[in-house]
Ligand SMILES: Nc1ncnc2c1ncn2[C@@H]1O[C@H](COP(=O)(O)OP(=O)(O)OP(=O)(O)O)[C@@H](O)[C@H]1O
């Protein structure tokens with residue numbers, strides 16, 4: 001089962017949004033991937049998880065060393081706040097780990113699913129530390145898109161109130 | 163353990179006088195001490211749960227008092243530089259004074275107040291336990307408040323948190339981890355003194371409080387082995403049970419109060435982390451402990467906020483010190499000048515020296531055993547976590563529980579000298595092992611690997627890597643053990659067991675004889691004062707400088 | 721009593737009169753400083769490290785009482801914590817044990833708002849900074865950028881007339897800082913947000929030029945006002961690559977050097 005869960009790149013969702021805005025303001029909407037770090041004051045290594053995350057979400061296209069917003073990416077970057085979250089929510093649900101948790105929560109009686117369950121499942125494919133990080137990243141993203149929420153006291157995922 | 167802090171000698175001196183004042187004040191109370199016929203405890207094992215309840219109630223009352231006062235004084239010390247200059251040295255002395263020595267006097271005082279009723283004995287027991295629990299809690303509160311991030315404290319002020327709200331939203335959550343961490347130490351101390359207070363007969367009159375300790379004592383003196391084992395079992399089961407069902411879940415709950423960038427704040431202890439894997443413990447934490455903890459914070463905040471704002475008691479404290487100093491000088495003058503000197507006074511220096519040798523021996527043996535043991539524990543990766551959890555639980559079993567075993571050994575004819583050191587070791591050893599093992603576990607993996615790469619193995623690894631890494635903690639453990647050792651001297655240089663007196667020459671024995679048998683207040687005051695003076699002197703001239711040098715030299719860069 | 725002068729010109733929101741801060745008896749770290757801030761002004765303080773910017777901000781926020789001098793807020797001398805101001809901190813200064821929503825509501829709680837209104841208002845500002853979805857998270861679960869959003873929401877939630885920010889973006893990565901600067905400017909321009917006066921402490925000249933109406937330059941030992949630059953003539957939005965913006969930045973660097 002663990003094979004079907006593709007690992008998420010560890011990038012804070014805020015940085016992904018920042019990247020989109022940067023690209024939106026770049027003339028031509030396209031930037032050389034290897035030049036991206038410089039003007040932003042980053043090492044490329046620090047930026048890679050962010051570009052990778054944006055790519056996995058279908059918001060950018062990376063081809064021939066260039067990074068470019070997709071149509072969805074452009075729409076999201078241009079959108080105002082509630083709409084942005086909704087768009088991001090739709091993108092997030094295409095990622096296996098996030099979709100999986102969302103489905104588990106929807107199906108669970110009482111609308112709550114234990115975190116331990118997913119931790120144990122992820123540990124089939126990752127070390128304990130990496131499994132923890134995967135879940136934190138998934139939660140960080142999912143909270144932004146309001147795909148699911150987490151109750152740290154009960155250690156359970158649940159659906160955010162509509 | 164709270165780190166040792168610098169304090170001025172002048173305040174130390176003032177405190178010694180304060181202690182003198184208490185001694186003499188208690189003397190007045192003692193004159194109204196009437197013999198109190200202790201009824202034999204009903205030895206039926208079916209009553210054990212009831213006795214346990216009595217003991218737990220005493221501990222709980224003392225603990226609540228200690229936590230409350232620790233919060234108030236710790237917060238005051240963190241807030242006001244003036245109060246700080248009075249409170250810190252007081253705590254420093256309190257933690258190094260052998261509390262046991264003051265116990266008979268406290269009994270006399272409280273019984274005097276309550277005209278010989280059992281309530282007075284109860285109060286004395288609670289007071290003794292309270293003093294044993296208090297100082298490290300107060301230090302913990304103070305330290306976590308002064309290490310509070312500056313901007314967080316500013317934010318609390320800027321957003322208008324005052325009174326109760328400041329307590330519930332800022333201060334209490336910030337001190338919870340250290341409070342819990344220190345509670346383990348406090349309860350271990352509490353059990354130790356609870357049992358001590360119930361086991362030892364006080365003075366010419368015998369006082370017996372119904373409780374687990376007195377039950378145990380009676381079983382030993384009368385020689386009922388079956389009941390002795392049973393009582394010991396209950397005692398151990400209770401301390402272990404409290405760890406698993408109370409402290410463990412509390413510590414898991416307290417994880418949320420840790421700061422992320424926590425440098426020297428106590429981190430979640432290993433025991434709690436091991437326990438946290440259990441579903442039952444997690445469930446208990448979630449459904450019972452966490453809500454109860456929140457309620458406790460809210461309630462305590464309300465209470466503290468109501469009168470915490472006023473500063474009158476800070477002033478009262480400041481007045482108390484010079485006032486008691488005056489009284490002390492006056493009373494000591496009366497005690498020593500107006501009466502002929504007791505002949506026993508001349509023996510005190512030798513007594514002191516003999517006890518010093520015993521305590522020092524205890525420290526050396528504890529260190530010598532702890533280092534290789536900690537090394538072995540740290541090396542075996544398989545048992546690491548579990549071993550530390552076990553050590554933590556074992557350390558919480560009060561050493562007084564071993565008391566009956568020593569008495570049995572005495573009956574078998576091991577010398578009283580050996581027995582005294584052995585009994586002292588049962589307390590001292592844990593402090594050292596606990597600290598050293600903790601440090602050993604904290605040695606970074608990379609350092610181990612680097613040492614391996616350099617070919618440092620066996621004895622050379624021990625000397626070049628291991629000992630330097632654990633040295634600061636070793637010193638901390640030794641200082642604590644040193645303080646505990648003096649208490650143990652009072653407890654074990656003079657024993658009454660099986661209606662026989664076992665004794666060996668030392669300051670503890672002299673003090674005990676003077677309080678229990680002869681009632682010579684000159685000897686009591688002089689032996690207590692000289693012991694306190696010696697302890698403080700050694701702390702200042704040996705432990706403080708050694709600790710500072712070691713900490714500077716072997717500090718690990720994080 | 722309104723003086724004749726205050727009829728002519730609207731009273732300043734904030735006024736510092738001969739403010740000085742000493743450390744111990746003799747060491748003056750700040751002042752004397754005279755400074756006025758208009759209603760709805762975005763004012764930045766720049767200056768070398770250790771010149772007393774944070775000290776000045778804390779004096780304005782009322783968490784530090786100046787050794788000498790008066791701070792007037794809306795004409796009245798400040799005696800205690802400045803309840804008409806709220807502060808955003810460089811290290812975020814969130815309560816680690818409170819969930820996001822409770823962190824945001826902290827200032828409202830101390831102002832005695834009943835729980836329901838507290839929640840409603842906190843939610844409003846959480847939504848405004850784009851943090852909805854994270855209400856029930858503890859700060860440790862958030863990235864640095866999000867933490868500072870909580871700090872911003874917490875300050876805005878008390879609906880202060882003056883928002884004080886002490887290097888609010890310097891602990892953030894560049895992408896996040898950029899988004900946050902834009903957010904602050906959007907909120908400043910938005911009719912939904914009550915707070916219209918902002919006092920920003922920053923190390924970055926680019927940041928000061930991009931954001932403020934006026935920049936006050938401090939110099940060190942003791943901290944005093946060295947210069948002042950009026951930027952009201954510089955049109956917004958001020959993209960960093962615009963020639964006018966570049967020129968202003970260069971001019972300010974020359975001032976500081
Ligand atoms: N507790 C203190 N004791 C002594 N001096 C202090 C203390 N706090 C601040 N100072 C001094 O006051 C001066 C001003 O400090 P402040 O933090 O206000 O500077 P700053 O401009 O904010 O610096 P930075 O840019 O580094 O944040 C500094 O020179 C500092 O050394």
Ligand SMILES: [Mg+2]
Pocket residue numbers: 773774775886
């Ligand atoms: Mg500063």
